[in-house]
Amino acid sequence: MAKRRTKKRTQVQGKDDSVNTKNGASATSQTPKSMVIRIGAGEVGSSVSQLVKDFRLMMEPDTASRLRERRANKLKDYTSMAGPLGVTHLILFTRSSTGNTNMRLALTPRGPTLHFKVENYSLCKDVAKSLKHPRGSGQTHRTPPLLVMNNFNTPDANENSRVPKRLESLSTTVFQSLFPPINPQATPLTSIRRVMMLNREKSSADGSEEDGYVVSLRHYAIATRKTGVSKRIRRLDPTEQRNTDRKKGLPNLGKLEDVADYLLDPASGGYTSASETELDTDAEVEITENTTKRVLNRREVQRMKKDGDKPAEKQAASKPNVEKRAVKLVELGPRMKLKLMKVEDGMCNGRIMWHNFISKSERDVKKMDDEWNRRKRQKEARKKQQKANIEKKKEEKAKAKANGQAADNEDDEDVSMDDDDYDDQWESDDYDEDAEVEGDDGDESMEE
Numbered sequence: 039m040a041k042r043r044t045k046k047r048t049q050v051q052g053k054d055d056s057v058n059t060k061n062g063a064s065a066t067s068q069t070p071k072s073m074v075i076r077i078g079a080g081e082v083g084s085s086v087s088q089l090v091k092d093f094r095l096m097m098e099p100d101t102a103s104r105l106r107e108r109r110a111n112k113l114k115d116y117t118s119m120a121g122p123l124g125v126t127h128l129i130l131f132t133r134s135s136t137g138n139t140n141m142r143l144a145l146t147p148r149g150p151t152l153h154f155k156v157e158n159y160s161l162c163k164d165v166a167k168s169l170k171h172p173r174g175s176g177q178t179h180r181t182p183p184l185l186v187m188n189n190f191n192t193p194d195a196n197e198n199s200r201v202p203k204r205l206e207s208l209s210t211t212v213f214q215s216l217f218p219p220i221n222p223q224a225t226p227l228t229s230i231r232r233v234m235m236l237n238r239e240k241s242s243a244d245g246s247e248e249d250g251y252v253v254s255l256r257h258y259a260i261a262t263r264k265t266g267v268s269k270r271i272r273r274l275d276p277t278e279q280r281n282t283d284r285k286k287g288l289p290n291l292g293k294l295e296d297v298a299d300y301l302l303d304p305a306s307g308g309y310t311s312a313s314e315t316e317l318d319t320d321a322e323v324e325i326t327e328n329t330t331k332r333v334l335n336r337r338e339v340q341r342m343k344k345d346g347d348k349p350a351e352k353q354a355a356s357k358p359n360v361e362k363r364a365v366k367l368v369e370l371g372p373r374m375k376l377k378l379m380k381v382e383d384g385m386c387n388g389r390i391m392w393h394n395f396i397s398k399s400e401r402d403v404k405k406m407d408d409e410w411n412r413r414k415r416q417k418e419a420r421k422k423q424q425k426a427n428i429e430k431k432k433e434e435k436a437k438a439k440a441n442g443q444a445a446d447n448e449d450d451e452d453v454s455m456d457d458d459d460y461d462d463q464w465e466s467d468d469y470d471e472d473a474e475v476e477g478d479d480g481d482e483s484m485e486e
Contacts, residue, residue: 069218072101072127075116078109082133085161089139090131092162092372096234096257097129097216098179113386120146127216130386141376142386143212149384150391152212154376157252165371173259173368182217183232183257190238201251205381205392209251233258233367250394251378258367265322265362321365 074094076082094103102125116128130142139156166172190210195203213236220230235256334342383389389410398406 069100070126070215071124072097072129072216073105073116073120073125074101074129075105075131076107077113077130077132081109082131082139086131086133086139088161088163089159089372093129093131095162095179096183096370096372098182100182100218117146117385128385140379144385145212145215147385149382149386149388150208150212151382151384151386151388152209153379153381154253155379157375157377159375160371160373162371165369165373169369171368173261173370178231178259178370181229181231183234184220184230185214185217186233186235187213188235188237189240190236202392205251208381209378231260232370233260253376253378255372255374255376257370257372259370261366261368262363263366265364322362 074090074097076087076090094101094105113130119125120128126146128142128144128146130144132140132142134140139159141154141156142151143154144151187210190213191206192199192201192203195201195206197203217234235258237254237256239252239254377394379394380390381392383391389407
């Protein structure tokens with residue numbers, strides 16, 4: 039009978055795994071993660087619900103794309119789970135009683151929070167209907183988009199402007215932290231497939247800030263094609279077939295005698311058609327084509343040098359395969375216009391740092407800060423008192439339990455309990471309702 043194999047090891051750790059385990063954190067923990075939430079699941083309406091789904095699709099892959107909200111869920115439920123799940127940003131969509139759609143962008147766990155009013159928006163399906171050749175999602179959402187920001191910093195801005203310079207720097211930092219940073223030397227170009235564009239609009243020609251802080255959001259897919267090549271030739275290229283839809287497949291050449299009949303047929307829009315060789319493009323770039331190189335051993339390199347031939351590495355370096363490609367942006371959606379209303383110091387319940395409609399003097403600001411500090415001290419004292427009450431009741435229950443066990447040991451008679459007595463016992467137990475509440479009722483933000 040054969041000897042049974044003894045399993046000695048279950049998994050082999052690599053060098054990166056051992057380093058990450060030793061440091062106590064992995065590389066993925068530094069990646070920004072977000073949760074797009076609709077507050078009031080059944081009250082925001084179907085349009086806002088679809089906007090939330092489109093926004094989640096835009097924020098992929100580092101977002102909770104299958105998050106399901108309930109009507110009973112509160113903001114505290116999401117903030118309590120943000121830490122264990124490594125969520126760094128919360129994007130909250132709400133709808134007011136007057137019908138306005140609002141968006142809050144908050145950083146966990148201590149803020150700040152940017153309050154935006156969604157002045158107008160277009161869903162992904164509306165954007166697709168407006169395009170002649172809409173583009174499907176495909177593999178574009180497997181990597182985070184490239185963030186492009188324009189006109190966020192004003193050169194002549196200062197602290198006395200309507201939109202102070204510190205607010206411009208804060209909003210720029212918050213939006214930049216939505217996606218992981220890109221290293222131009224290490225990031226492959228094939229991984230950049232989408233672009234998220236943020237443009238700060240200026241109402242007047244002279245650049246004055248009459249309408250406050252308004253940001254327009256656009257979401258595009260990056261499409262590249264070879265220039266100077268017919269569309270029919272591209273359909274026969276295997277590298278192009280990998281990036282296109284598999285349902286179309288190769289053309290049917292069964293009825294043709296020669297492949298030239300397919301390429302040079304002017305009646306079917308062949309190569310002689312000028313429209314087939316050009317592409318509606320925004321720019322043309324030159325890139326190095328990926329080629330497979332053969333690694334030569336030492337003997338082959340010495341033999342080639344003796345014969346006077348260059349090695350394959352030098353030949354590839356002297357004649358690189360450079361091709362021209364046309365870059366085109368195809369809009370995916372959603373399209374939004376956001377107006378910044380106010381900025382809070384904390385996580386949706388902090389001190390007001392800036393307001394679009396309310397401006398305060400230095401005296402009012404100092405008075406508001408004193409009131410905020412007083413409420414903060416009251417909250418800390420209330421929490422401390424609640425914790426002391428809980429500890430006191432635990433001690434009383436422990437003493438009562440010990441006394442009850444001593445009484446049961448002295449009394450040998452069995453005492454039967456009816457159902458009514460059992461219910462009375464549970465109803466008579468003390469339940470401190472204030473001990474479960476952390477005093478959030480008195481922490482509303484001061485906006486006046």
